[in-house]
Amino acid sequence: MRNNCEESITVVCRCEEITIEEIREWIERGYDSFSELKRILRVGMGPCQGRGCRDIVMREISRAHHIPMDEVDPGTVRAPSKPVKIALLAFGKEE
Amino acid sequence: MECKNRADVVIIGAGIVGASTAYNLAKLGVKDVVILDRGTLCGGSTGSCGAGIRAQWGSEMNCRLAIAAIDIFEQLDDELGLPVGLNQGGYLLVAYSEEEFETLKTAMALQNKLGIKSKVVSLEEAREICPALDASDAVGFTFHARDGHADPFLTTFAYVEAAKRLGVSFYRKTECIGIKVEGDRVRGVSTTKGEIDADIVINCSGAYSHVVAKMAGVDIPNWGERHEIMITEPVAPGVCPPMLMSFSGNYYIQQRPHGSIICGMSPDGHEQSFDTSSSWRFAAEMSKKLVRLLPSVKGVRVVRLWAGLYDMTPDGSPIIGETDVKNFYHSTGYSGHGFMLGPVTGRILAQSITGAKPDIDFSTLDYRRFEQGELIVEHSIT
Numbered sequence: 001m002r003n004n005c006e007e008s009i010t011v012v013c014r015c016e017e018i019t020i021e022e023i024r025e026w027i028e029r030g031y032d033s034f035s036e037l038k039r040i041l042r043v044g045m046g047p048c049q050g051r052g053c054r055d056i057v058m059r060e061i062s063r064a065h066h067i068p069m070d071e072v073d074p075g076t077v078r079a080p081s082k083p084v085k086i087a088l089l090a091f092g093k094e095e
Numbered sequence: 096m097e098c099k100n101r102a103d104v105v106i107i108g109a110g111i112v113g114a115s116t117a118y119n120l121a122k123l124g125v126k127d128v129v130i131l132d133r134g135t136l137c138g139g140s141t142g143s144c145g146a147g148i149r150a151q152w153g154s155e156m157n158c159r160l161a162i163a164a165i166d167i168f169e170q171l172d173d174e175l176g177l178p179v180g181l182n183q184g185g186y187l188l189v190a191y192s193e194e195e196f197e198t199l200k201t202a203m204a205l206q207n208k209l210g211i212k213s214k215v216v217s218l219e220e221a222r223e224i225c226p227a228l229d230a231s232d233a234v235g236f237t238f239h240a241r242d243g244h245a246d247p248f249l250t251t252f253a254y255v256e257a258a259k260r261l262g263v264s265f266y267r268k269t270e271c272i273g274i275k276v277e278g279d280r281v282r283g284v285s286t287t288k289g290e291i292d293a294d295i296v297i298n299c300s301g302a303y304s305h306v307v308a309k310m311a312g313v314d315i316p317n318w319g320e321r322h323e324i325m326i327t328e329p330v331a332p333g334v335c336p337p338m339l340m341s342f343s344g345n346y347y348i349q350q351r352p353h354g355s356i357i358c359g360m361s362p363d364g365h366e367q368s369f370d371t372s373s374s375w376r377f378a379a380e381m382s383k384k385l386v387r388l389l390p391s392v393k394g395v396r397v398v399r400l401w402a403g404l405y406d407m408t409p410d411g412s413p414i415i416g417e418t419d420v421k422n423f424y425h426s427t428g429y430s431g432h433g434f435m436l437g438p439v440t441g442r443i444l445a446q447s448i449t450g451a452k453p454d455i456d457f458s459t460l461d462y463r464r465f466e467q468g469e470l471i472v473e474h475s476i477t
């Protein structure tokens with residue numbers, strides 16, 4: 001297990017355990033949208049679908065590429081807006 | 096980023112096919128290659144695909160291409176210097192009638208002749224391969240252990256990053272809006288960021304390839320077809336390690352090593368579409384199939400729905416090669432299997448363009464086959 005205190009690791013996406021260092025590494029390679037970082041790192045692909053990390057990642061992009069926050073591409077938000085059990089989708093009830 | 100105004104080769108489309116073609120051209124010594132995309136990497140069909148890789152095909156051409164692609168995938172991490180997420184859990188194909196089982200076995204005989212070690216497996220063996228499977232209504236199964244999947248994002252990024260190291264330029268958010276033709280040959284492209292003169296232009300624009308082809312006055316019979324997919328939260332491994340697929344059952348389902356279960360099915364009919372929206376009807380129908388096949392997953396949560404476009408051709412086989420406009424090439428029409436074939440078709444097209452003998456003769460994939468009635472019919476599509 002990694003020791004967070006000693007190595008100073010900051011996890012940005014808790015669902016997929018993506019660190020700020022990984023985000024910054026790929027921003028440095030020239031990528032400047034949430035979708036691109038999602039594709040390469042899986043950031044925002046877990047059960048919360050980016051609720052916790054989207055803003056943080058966009059702020060990193062904004063800072064590194066000198067783009068105002070409101071001009072950073074936030075990417076696509078997809079259905080369902082919260083996770084839904086397969087039984088509920090199939091039969092209309094969670095049995 | 097400023098675009099250059101001249102290149103040896105311009106590739107339209109930064110999905111797997113464009114990325115692999117660019118990398119392979121650079122590797123074979125072509126100095127000045129540009130890839131452009133109106134969005135970014137994997138923004139179209141590659142980024143929304145089901146990620147499967149299989150050699151269990153029904154036409155000889157697809158079998159040859161697919162097994163060669165698997166050979167490439169198996170050493171691609173080393174070749175490109177980044178991981179591509181290859182996971183070979185096999186494809187378990189399910190037949191629900193004697194007739195369908197015969198069709199699978201006929202395809203298997205062809206596969207075996209071409210060195211693909213697919214085999215018939217019993218229901219007991221199928222359950223060993225896929226522990227959560229309930230397929231008591233199935234008539235038979237075939238399995239090929241070297242099939243599986245890779246990560247389309249990681250694979251395409253790995254190709255583009257490797258291509259960039261070899262000098263390839265990649266222009267994102269740069270849409271091709273015209274193709275310059277003089278006399279009988281291509282001269283370059285017009286883009287939203289300016290003109291680029293080029294000796295060679297390659298159309299790798301997936302479901303939009305017929306629109307791009309038309310810019311050069313070339314007609315191809317392709318159309319886009321919307322296919323929906325969904326994925327669950329990660330759960331403990333061992334639910335469905337192979338890609339479980341049936342043509343008549345109309346489904347493909349696989350648990351990724353990461354734990355999430357990805358699944359999709361074909362739409363009714365073959366309506367031409369550029370629509371990539373999701374529907375609740377799909378989510379409900381797909382969920383019913385999941386519960387029937389893998390009863391233990393009914394409490395697992397779906398986290399994401401999406402849709403992508405198959406770039407279909409009338410015979411379900413790709414279009415690869417030069418067109419009536421000299422030096423204007425196609426690598427399109429993959430009909431839902433561009434991701435799995437892109438690594439090899441990028442290589443053989445690059446070999447052909449640079450004057451080398453391609454590893455696989457792909458001359459029969461010329462687009463003029465549709466006029467001449469020499470189709471390469473592929474039925475093994477879901």
